[in-house]
Structure formats: structure tokens, C-alpha cells
Amino acid sequence: MKIAAISGMGWVSKASRGYPGHVLHSNDPSCLPRIPGKEILNRPYKAFGRMDNFSRIGFTAITFALADAGITPSEQKKNIATIASSFTGCLETDIHYQDSLSRGKGILPSPTIFAHTLPSCFLGEASIYHGLTGESFMIEEELTDGHRVLSMAMDLLEEDGCDTLVCGLCNSDIKLPDPIMEGKSPEPGALFLVLEKQRSKPRYGILTEDTSQDIFSHEGKKFISLTDLAKNILASK
């Protein structure tokens, strides 16, 4: 049995964005929002304005989750890891870059957009802005329940020197065949949690993993996906 404390949560969806107690509802729930920097940045970060939308929603959800956990952005380095899972990856950004290639007939594509055609780059952006020096990587998978990213987070928290991490999901609003989930593709948007090594009074309770059966529970109640866990947390507030 593996155990972690949930100390923060942030999200960006078509309907709303924010963290528990700080929810902004969208004016247009038919699409993911184009988030303005002034809404989330509390110190200058020019790169935010150059980010593609996939990076922007992931960066924003991480920033909300850290704010919810009381971790403020600063240049002071913090040993916090970041792990994300995605089904779509940054395909939307890839298409954007391909458009820039086609417009310039292959001669003058955008280096800025190209730099964001690596799906893990928004984790790098969040690491720079928040000063996070833990490891950072992206999982790309067709099984989209979020169990893999949670189990990797639980393993990392067991290692020496990793007391806190941010983990979650980030998906573009793009259609892909979903052979494993069969119609249950993840909702577009991003959802991140801040997990810590167990402590006495975690803000959102205890997350447990029964590794022998691949079962995750929140405060003793089983959940089937990371999205369901977020709903449990919101319902309990």
C-alpha cells in the first residue's frame, strides 16, 4: 500500500478553471479558454505570451494547483517534480507548426512554435517560472484514466529527496481514435494535483494505492479515474 497527501488541485476545462475556492467560469464553454497572463502570473514571465494553447492550459493548471497548495512562484529553487499524462499530446501545436511550414513553403517556419512541439515543454516552462528543479517528464498513453501518472508519482514520493510533486493530465481539444477507452477519450483541458509525502492534516485527504490490484482510493473510497478523484475532492469541500 502506498500513501500520499493531497495538498493542492488546479484545473482548466471548457466550463471553468481555477482551484477549490477560486473558480472562474468560462464565457464560452464550447472551447478551451485562451488564458491571459495577467490572470495567473504574479511576476513577469514573457514566455507565457509565446506559449501555444496546450502549454498554456497545462502551465495554468499547474500554477493553480501550486497556488492552492500555498507554493508561490519565485526564482528560489524548489525540489518539486512535475509529471503529466496526455492522450493527444501537443498535436494541436504540431498542426499549428505545420501550418507555419506550409505558409512559408518550408523556408521560414516559426522556431518558437517548434520549441513547443515537444509535449513536455510546458513542464519546463512551469519549472522555470516556479523554480522547480525536480525531474519533469510526460507520459503519452491511450489508457487515459490517470492511474499511470498517479502510480509514477507514488513511486517518486518514496524515493529519497522527493517530498513534493505536481502530477496530472493535459489534453488538447482535438479528436483522435481512442481504441482502448472506446469513446471515453479524456475531456480536453488540464487537471493537476500537488502530492506530498504523508503528513498529519493534508488539505484534501489521503491518496492510497493498492499496488497488488492497481486500485486507488481517496480517503478510503475507490475512484476509477483522476477526473473522478477531482470530483470527489470538490464534492467534499
Added chain:
Amino acid sequence: MTKVYITQAATITPLGNDPDTLYKKLIQKESGLTDMSDLSLPGTARFNPDSYASPWAGLIPNLIPNLTPNLIPNGEPKNFPHDPVPLIFSLADQLIRKLGPIDPDTCLITASTKGGIDLLPEFAKNPDLLPRGLAVSSLPGYISQKLGLRRPGFNISAACASSTIALAKGAAMIQNGREEAVLICAMDVITKFVFSGFSALGAMSPTQAAPFDKKRKGITLGEGAAGILLTNEKKLKSIKKTALARISGWGAANDASHLTAPARNGAGLKLAITKACQKAKISFQDIQAVNTHGTGTLYNDEMELNVLKDLFNPDTIMANSIKGAIGHTLGAAGAIEAALCTKLLEKKILPGTLGFAQGAAGQIISSHARPFAKGPIMTTNSGFGGINAALIIQEVA
């Protein structure tokens, strides 16, 4: 503490299709780099490089899309037979043939940065009809299905450290008892998409990459694949294999400094190396040989040299880069280099760095192959997003 064994290592590179051939050709100072504008070279026509900053690339000869994928009879092909097949699936097919039968209970981790991105030009104008093979998330499903594995697996994307981190995660999953066997399949291919991007970034060398040389001007892209099977001791005995080496330490860290350039002080790489040595329970002085990332860019190579000089004895530590010989294979680089490291440990010889003539490296880098007395050997990679990763690979005993 559960030990993690490298039980099998397969590679497909511009310098041959197994680690032994790669090792021998590196020792013989052969280059696997090709001028793509030279149409007289057989099996390497890919696209016209005239619009880009360099015509040079490390190509797998005769790699063409397999338009009729031969799915295994007992698999459930679902979308794949009807979908266009990206070039990377053909490279995956070659790697699968090299690997041979794999225990169906094995956990699969792939490592690729852009997967089947070569399909994008055809579909970018109609995003409602995207094929499954375009998404990197489809790559583990394709390979798992072809190998007959029980689970679909997942891809790890961490820029040019993707497969180094995939190996680290695989090793951790074995050490903490989650898995008995983990197969890492790492691969990336040369595409217009990636070629144009590095060209636009101004990161490509107009001639063959010259890692650590004072006249270095950037990277040469390459393509390749590696398959590395990691097991615990119990699984090693049950499949009756002889281990090639062990992964005894791993570490990763972020620079938190710049998206596309390394921290000048190498803080992230130092932290990754420190974590790896702590995990392996060794000191820096226990390492005599290092396979570096060594891309050939001004800042990466300078950063790596500074880290080596700071952490190790610059008069005794020796290091190399293979990217002047096969190019930078992006997400596959770490696994190809880890597979090579099993050979270097066996031979106790570090190949010279092709393209290096002179620079500020002192005794650390050489154009000639050099013997080293004993393992372990360390291999490192760094990538966009500020990520750095290190592995410690040592003899089985």
C-alpha cells in the same frame, strides 16, 4: 535492494543494426552521416534538404513506410489496418524483429519525441480525420500488439532525455517491485517536420557535427532505435538469459533556467548525476568513463565540460560523444547510448569522438579510442525544457 539487469540490448543505427557493429564502427572511426543532397547514395533518399541549414543526417538505409503492416494473428488490430502507417512503425518493425519473442507479461515503455509526425502534412488541413498513428500515444499500442504483450504500455516524452528517463523509470519499477520485466523501445526518425524546426532554431551544423571541438557549429540530426529489456534476478533466471550489465543508479533534474538552452552552470545535470551516484551508492571518483550527450552545440558541450571538470578529476575522467558519428537521434539517443555502454563495459574501451580535433576539453575528450580500467560507466542526456538525466551502468558481478 533488488538489482536491475540489462538482459537484452538491440539497436538500429546509421552505423549498423546491433550494438556490437555500432561499437566496432565507432572504434574504426566510421561515420554514419549522409549528405541527403547526394542522390547517388543508395537507400537514403528522404527529402530535398536544400531549404534547410544542413543537408547532413544520420539515416537508416532503406527505411520506408510499410504500407501493409503484418499484424500478429492473435492480436486485435482495431484501427491500425485501416490507418496510414507512419515511418516510425517501420522502424519499430525492424526493432521487433531484432528483439525476438518477449514474455507477454513484460511492461512496455516507449520513448519517442515525435512518433509518426511524418503523417501530419497529409492530415493537418482536416483535423477531424486524424489517424491513430499520428499521435505518439499510439506507438506503445502498436509495438505491444506486435509483440503480443498483455498490456498496451506507454510512451515517455522528455525531449532528448526521453529514453534515459524511460530507462530510469523502468529500473525504478523493477526495483520497487511493480514489475519483473520492463522493455524500453526508443526510436525517432528523420522527418521534414523536425528537420525544419532545428533548422529554424539555428541549431544545425552546416557540416557534420563536431562535438566538443572548438569549431563546433551545432547538431546533425540522426534516426535510430534501441530496445533494452530490464529484468530482476528472478525473471532473468526464468527466461534463462545472461545479463549484459546492471543499471545501478539513475537520476533526473530540471535546470529551471531556459526552455531551449542548458543552464550555463550545469546545475540540473550536476543534480541528476549526484542523484544517480547516490542511488548507485558510489562516489564521483568511482567513475572513469562517461558517455556524454555531446550534441555539438556551443552551449550544451560547454555546459557538459564544465560539469565534468567540476564533479570529476579532469586529469583522469574520460568522456566521449557518438553524435558526430550517428547524429543526434533525439528520443532514441539515451537508449542507443545505454545499449552501447554495455559493450563499452565489456571491452573497457571508450571510442573516440568523431569530429573532435581540438578544444577546451583538456584530456577529457579525445578523437582516439582509449582504454579504461573498470566500470561503472555513466551516460547522460539533456533536453529542451531544461531536463537532464543520468544513468550508472555497471558490470553484473
